[in-house]
Amino acid sequence: MWFKNLKLYTLTQPLSLNEDDLQSMLAEQPFRPCGSQDTATMGWSAPLGQGDQLLHVADGRIWLTLKKQERLLPSTVVNAELADKVAAIEAETGAPVGKKAQQDLKQEIIHRLLPQAFTKNTFTHGFLSLKDNLVVVDASADGKAEAFLATLRKAIGSLPVVPMARRSIAPDLTLWLKGQGVPDNTELLEEAELRASGDDDSIVRCKNQDLGAPEILQHLEAGKLVHKLAIGWDETLTAMIEDDLGIKRLKFTDVIREQNDDIPKDQLAAKQDADFALMSGEIVRFALWLQQTFDLGADA
Template sequence: MFKNVMLYRIGPDWPRSAEQWEEALAAEPFAECGASQQKSSGWVPPRGEAHGALVESVDGQWIARFCLETKSVPGDAVRRKAQEVIEQIEKTTGRKPGKKEARDIRDDALISLLPQAFPRRSQITAWIDPQRRWLVLDAGAQGKADELISSLARVAGRGFEVGLLQTAQSPQGAMAAWLADESGDALPHAFNVERECELKGSGDEPAVVKFTRHPLLTDEVRQHIAEGKLPTRLALGWAGRVGFVLTQALQLKKIAFEEGVFDEGSKSGDDDRFDADVALATGELGGLMGDLIEALGGEANSTAVTDQVPAATGVTGAPPAQRAPTAAAADDDGPPF
């Protein structure tokens, strides 16, 4: 099941079928880091089977999985090794290395230590709803999502368009209205406010108020809203079936399916269970996200897609195994199914 959701709108020209997506992903299969590589990324079979399909179609929903592997060396170890080389140069030649040479020495020290580093691996499930043209990522960090989007841009070529889904009303404005309303009528009937929230003020040093396991439809919370503090995160429940935290960026965090939702999948074998879990998760989350978009006034423009391929990596350039790792991309999330 999904732990997090980032929701994108994809253009109408790619992919036209699960088979077309499968063929594209085959251009960037995952291979673990080599001895001197800091990072490797690519696509793996979502069922976890060696040499399995890279795209699975379940109840008309398309599922793929992106894998990231990173190796990091403590900065202190790199500095110590580089300092040993610098001191040896000073001792044998009587000169102190310049800035460029010292930087090269540090780079060489890092490369020499990488074979001893332990790799960390994480995965992101990507779900395409071909009817609604949604790309849904189970990613908790933007850096990871950017890696996946960049890979799609490289393998898809012309015709690939993607943009974060935009709603007519901002999530932050809607969350503030739901919390400020004394009657309780502002919140759509499918949703209920839970007991976790973060409110943030404005200015250079904004005040932040966090509520955990605390009633939120209270005069205290309404007073904070009246003073100008706006919600950045709000825990909600949907239809008695799914709990989650909505963020101001329209991301869903801490997704938790209520007890009994996955009972059907738990009675199946490994292969059948994957299909059942995918069908249940995409069915529940599809309904939730549809209601949430409606609660936020609908899509701002459901036909518009802006090119949001991450500028830092771009569509061309070094292959993924040669790009430097980021802290966000190194987070270790387990597979959602």
């Protein structure tokens, strides 16, 4: 359980949550499997994968897991059966089947097939660091992160958060690629995406490329901005920073991941606890560094 993507949010006012109270609140929205006619269900699940404890706390950081189950009923299957049904009716009656009748037939087919459909489970992990006024969601897409936040907001009644970056950091990343203001603890790796500003939608994607090469600098001089940039940070992690401060392809270095290798493999809960404490601590440190580096205060 190592986060691979980060959506970062700032609490706009302090939030006080008692662990027992929070557990009770989450227990009002527990995950339940899909019923025979459910297309999807979503609710809180045990972060450690077992038991009824719907949160896990390490060093004051609260780990939560949102579980979603979906029934997989491909539209091609439904439409193929509908076509067969419509053809049979039209052959029998000699009259075309209207749109309303076809829609009713389609709902009947879905109702009959849905209980037989396979299910797919997905998990969205996140944590709250209340002392840092920070909420972190392991999600690559805004929609997935917003579903996590909305479900949590419904559970606890209020969740006053805003994205950590409410402006584009593309100009900052562009300056870095020009060699200006790169922090001492940051290494620019060999991957970036440059986009033209204005109405020109041209995009240049670079991979395994010397970003200091003349052809890259020519794109910058022509007015393109850096919207994605791969970095290594503080010998701790590598990641792709996007212009909205989304973090993708997050990877922790062996310096970090090996710190808990002395915990026996059969002590799974202890290993998960230690890994979460270590990982979340580094993510908070990274997030606060990003906030300071790009000057993303409450009024940014």
